[in-house]
Amino acid sequence: MRVVSGSARGRNLKAVPGMGTRPTTDKVKEALFSMIGPYFDGGHVLDLFAGTGGLGIEALSRGMDQAVFVDLEYKSIEVVRANLKTTSFEDKAEVYKNDAERAIKALSKREKKFDLVFLDPPYRMKNGDKLMETMDQLDLLNDDATVVLEYESTFVYPDVFGKFTEVRKAEYGETALSIYKYNQ
Template identity: 80%
Template sequence: MRVISGSARGRTLKAVPGMGTRPTTDKVKEAVFSMIGPYFDGGAVLDLFAGTGGLGIEALSRGMDKAVFVDLDNKSIEVVRANLKTAGLAERAEVYKNDAERALKVLAKREAAFELVFLDPPYRLKFGEKLMQAMDELKLLEDRATVVLEYESSYVYPSCFGNFTELRKAEYGETSVSIYRYEP
């Protein structure tokens, strides 16, 4: 795994040891960024279920101002911190060990709002829609925010629900990626 483009281009990222995480491959990461726009002009990104932090780090490298990384696994938290340091982006990031739903509530108390969100929960958890609805209710999303949901391709999320509309969907083997726009 590596940073594909931007200020940290070419930096190699560490993987989380063991089989507990499923890092987004460079191929899928490249496809995601070609779908959501290759570069950004500032803003905040949330990488929920961060794993290695690869998606959030890529977004920082491509121009996001700051990022919040959340994961429940201690090894993942260590790897995210190491990868941020390797990429030279640690000063623009916050890393938290927390459950996704609790993390959203904590972020809401800080009145955080994100333009870009990466949701890559373990495939056995089919609650991307619930987390997106919670972000809406907690006012964690800027108008027209983009939510990237990665999930098992055998599962189908609705193309439209609440204030979210699916803009694009792509399949890469056992992985599906849906790009949602938030329009309250």
């Protein structure tokens, strides 16, 4: 695993020990960023279920200003911090050990909203749409924000729900990506 492009291009990222996480492969990461970017002119990114932090770090490398990383597992939090140090992005990041729903509620108390959100929950969890609706209710997203939902390709999320519209979908083996736009 490595940073594919941008200011930290080529830097190797640590993986979380064990079998509890599924890091997004470089191939899928490259395809994903070509769909949503590939580069950014600032903004704030939320990497929920961060795992290694690879997606949020890639977004920082490609021009995002700030990132918030959230994961429930202590091992993941340690790896995210190590990967931020490797890429010299510690000053652009906040890292929290928390449950996704509680983290969303806590983040709603801040003034900053997000322009880009990565939702990559464990495949057994099928609540990506509910988490997105909670972000809307708590006013966490800027208008026209992009939300990337990664999930098991055998599962189907709706094309449109609430203020979210799917603008792109791609499948890579057992992994599916749905890219949603948020419109207030």
